[in-house]
Amino acid sequence: MPKFLHTADWQMGRAFSRFETEDGAALVEARFESIERIARLANEHRCDAILVAGDVFDAQTVADRTIRRVFNATKEFTGPWVMLPGNHDAALAESVWTRAKRLGAVPGNVHLALEPGTVNLEPQGLAILCAPLTQRNTYIDLTESLNTWETAEGLVRVGLAHGSVQGLLPDEIDSANPISPNRAETARLDYLALGDWHGTRQIDERTWYSGTPEPERFRNNDAGYALIVNVPGRGEPPDITAVETARYQWHQWREILAVESDLDQLLERLQALPEPSVVDLRLEGSVTLAGEEKLINALSVAEARFRSIRCDRSGLQLEPTDDDIAALKADGYVGEVIEDLRARQQDDNAEAARDALAILAGLLKDRKQEVSE
Known part of the structure; x- marks a missing residue:
C-alpha cells in the first residue's frame, strides 16, 4: 500500500521585485520554508516518497546558493525524492541540474529524472514513469511514450509529468507541453502526478495537479497545498488528501x-x-x-x-x-x-x-x- 506526497512548481529563485525589499525577501524565504514543511508532512503522514512534478527552479540561472539551499531544505525527509525538470528548469545539455551535480549539492536520496525513463523504488513498491521536459516548450505529448513502458509486476505505476492537459485548462495555457486527458488510462497508471498549473486541480480520479506549495500570484486557484496519495494496490483507485503548505x-x-x-x-x-x-x-x-x-x-x-x-x-x-x-x-x-x-x-x-x-x-x-x- 504505497503512499507518497505529490508537489510541484516550487519556482525557487523567483524574485518578488514589485514588493518592498523586506516583503519580497520574506516571500522568497517562505518558499524555502515550504520545502521544509513538505518534508515534515511526508514524515507525519508516513509517506514512502516525495514526487516533484517540475519547475523546482524558476530559471536556469538561479544562484548557486539557491541550488544548495533547495537541496539542504529536503534533508528532514530521508526517503526517496524524485524531481522532474519542467519548462522553467528544463533538462538542457547545460542546465541548473547539471550545475547542481557539479556543486555536489544533490543528496543521495534525491533522484533527478533528467531523461525519459522509469525510476524504480522497489522497497517502496513504486515505479515512477518520468516524462521530463528537455526543452522549455514542446508541441508533442511527451507522456505518450508511457503507454509502452513496462514495469515490474506488483509495483504501483505512477506517471510524473509537467504540462497542460488538453481541452480542460484555460485556453491561454492549453498550448505548449500538451498532455492527453486520458493518459492515466492509456498508460495503465495508478496515478499521474502533474505540474505546471499552479493550483490544486483534479483531472480525473487518477490524475491531479498538486499546485504550488506557496502562492506567488493573485489568482484564486487553490494554491498552497501538497497532495498525499495513498494507493491501496495495483489497479485500485488512489485516495487523495490535500494538505495545506502555504505560509502566506x-x-x-x-x-x-x-x-x-x-x-x-x-x-x-x-x-x-x-x-x-x-x-x-x-x-x-x-x-x-x-x-x-x-x-x-x-x-x-x-x-x-x-x-x-x-x-x-x-x-x-x-x-x-x-x-x-x-x-x-x-x-x-x-x-x-x-x-x-x-x-x-x-x-x-x-x-x-x-x-x-x-x-x-x-x-x-x-x-x-x-x-x-
Whole structure:
C-alpha cells in the first residue's frame, strides 16, 4: 500500500521585485520554508516518497546558493525524492541540474529524472514513469511514450509529468507541453502526478495537479497545498488528501464603494484576514471625507499587520458631503475651490484633482484644530 506526497512548481529563485525589499525577501524565504514543511508532512503522514512534478527552479540561472539551499531544505525527509525538470528548469545539455551535480549539492536520496525513463523504488513498491521536459516548450505529448513502458509486476505505476492537459485548462495555457486527458488510462497508471498549473486541480480520479506549495500570484486557484496519495494496490483507485503548505495567503479585491456601508463592510473583511496575508486592493466609486479618513487609518493599521498590502485608490473619487464642507468651514473662495476640484474628478486629471482635494481637506482640518487649541 504505497503512499507518497505529490508537489510541484516550487519556482525557487523567483524574485518578488514589485514588493518592498523586506516583503519580497520574506516571500522568497517562505518558499524555502515550504520545502521544509513538505518534508515534515511526508514524515507525519508516513509517506514512502516525495514526487516533484517540475519547475523546482524558476530559471536556469538561479544562484548557486539557491541550488544548495533547495537541496539542504529536503534533508528532514530521508526517503526517496524524485524531481522532474519542467519548462522553467528544463533538462538542457547545460542546465541548473547539471550545475547542481557539479556543486555536489544533490543528496543521495534525491533522484533527478533528467531523461525519459522509469525510476524504480522497489522497497517502496513504486515505479515512477518520468516524462521530463528537455526543452522549455514542446508541441508533442511527451507522456505518450508511457503507454509502452513496462514495469515490474506488483509495483504501483505512477506517471510524473509537467504540462497542460488538453481541452480542460484555460485556453491561454492549453498550448505548449500538451498532455492527453486520458493518459492515466492509456498508460495503465495508478496515478499521474502533474505540474505546471499552479493550483490544486483534479483531472480525473487518477490524475491531479498538486499546485504550488506557496502562492506567488493573485489568482484564486487553490494554491498552497501538497497532495498525499495513498494507493491501496495495483489497479485500485488512489485516495487523495490535500494538505495545506502555504505560509502566506494572497488576496486580490476589486471593490466599488457607493454608500457608507460598502466601506464599513470592506474594512470588516480586511480586519478578518489573518496576519500572514498579501493583499492587493483596487477601489472605485466614491467616498466622503470622513470615509476617506477612516480608510486611510485602516490601511495604516493593515500595513503594520499584514505581510504586504497595496491599495490603488486612483479610481476612488472624494465626494464631500454638505456636513463635511460645513465641518471644514470651507466657505467663500475655498468652498468654490472644493466644488471645482469635485467637478475635475470627472475629467482626465481625476487623480490629481482627487489628491488636491484630499490635501486641501487635510489642511483645512489641521487649521481648524489649531484654532480650537
